[in-house]
Amino acid sequence: MSNDQRSSGSRTIARKLPPQAVPYAFAFFMAGIMAFLMCCTVVAANTGIDAGYPLRVLKSYQLAMPVAFFGVLVVRPIVVRLVGFVCHPH
Numbered sequence: 001m002s003n004d005q006r007s008s009g010s011r012t013i014a015r016k017l018p019p020q021a022v023p024y025a026f027a028f029f030m031a032g033i034m035a036f037l038m039c040c041t042v043v044a045a046n047t048g049i050d051a052g053y054p055l056r057v058l059k060s061y062q063l064a065m066p067v068a069f070f071g072v073l074v075v076r077p078i079v080v081r082l083v084g085f086v087c088h089p090h
Contacts, residue, residue, distance in 0.1 A: 027076065031068035039064050 017025060039060040047056060 023073070023076065027069055027072040031072045032065060035064040035068035036061055 036057075039057050043053065043056045043060055047053070
């Protein structure tokens with residue numbers, strides 16, 4: 001059995017998304033990580049780090065994550081072209 005499947009009695013459940021989901025999975029993880037890092041940084045710079053810091057970061061992240069997700073989906077094709085202009089293909 002491959003790593004992307006799990007046996008449950010006589011049923012087999014696929015654990016991976018299909019290849020068509022790659023751009024969306026990439027955008028989700030990239031946006032999630034970058035939005036969290038930026039929220040941590042901006043909240044600390046603007047309000048400092050104290051007992052309320054984690055809650056302020058999470059409140060900021062509620063807005064930042066969806067914006068970042070759709071932003072990555074929109075700018076990804078542009079970034080791919082720009083990288084193509086400045087890098088040799090492998």
